[in-house]
Amino acid sequence: MASNGETSEDSVAVQNSNFLLNTLDEMEKRVEELRDNAKKMEEERKSLLGSLNTMLQSQALVEVNKGDREELELFIDRLTKRCLTIEITVHIIRSPSQEKSLQTVLKYLHDLIGTIHSNMQQSRQVIERYLNSCITETKGPVDDKFQAALLGCTAEDQKDVRKRLEALWASLERAEKAESSMASAQSTVSSKNTCTSTKANKDVKK
Structure with missing residues (x-):
């Protein structure tokens, strides 16, 4: 007891x-x-x-x-x-195969970033395919090679890659808006200059 x-x-x-x-x-x-x-x-x-x-x-x-x-x-x-x-x-703890898959995905992202500045329209299409590759139920085209590499990564890495792609998409949209605003401003200035020039020519003729 x-x-x-x-x-x-x-x-x-x-x-x-x-x-x-x-x-x-x-x-x-x-x-x-x-x-x-x-x-x-x-x-x-x-x-x-x-x-x-x-x-x-x-x-x-x-x-x-x-x-x-x-x-x-x-x-x-x-x-x-x-x-x-x-x-x-x-x-993030990764197995050798997961590390290899991640490096492959990062190479895709590096190449993508390198083309953004030279061809925004093409980059937009690539980002869209990559983003579709990150989700289970896709609503558009995917990149099979990118998706295969991504699926070999850890779940945490997959989430990180998707967030990076979303950030790139947002950055691309901001850049396009900035260029559109700049083009609009230049068009307005050009239009005003044309009107001023036309008025000046009329005054000279008088």
Whole structure:
């Protein structure tokens, strides 16, 4: 028969065990929350760098006057360097095959980014196919090779790739809107100049 002392010790041990388990459960939630927040910050950093790079290569920047362009380029360069001082890394445990698949997917994304500045329309179509490859029920064309590589990645990497593609899509739309606004402004100026020139010619004839 167990003594009262042994019973008391067992009770304390159980309480301590439960306390430690509950504490670890709470700490696990905090660790996962920390990882999620760090990943969001990492994605925001990538999105900012992508937007700055798109702006630097945009036709809208090319078409401003030289003085303003140099000032804008210095502004973009300063923001880019500031952004690069931020280092956020969330490591994901991968098998060798998953690592290989991820590198293949990253190569596709690298090639895509390289074509955005030279051919936005083609890049838009590629991004659309890649995004369709990321979802189960697609509503449009997919890229079979990209999808095969993506399916070889971890679930976490697949989510990250999809978010990067969505960020590229948003960045592309912003660049196209900026170019459209610039073209509209130039058209307005050109129209005003034409009207002024026409009026001046009429006045000369008089």
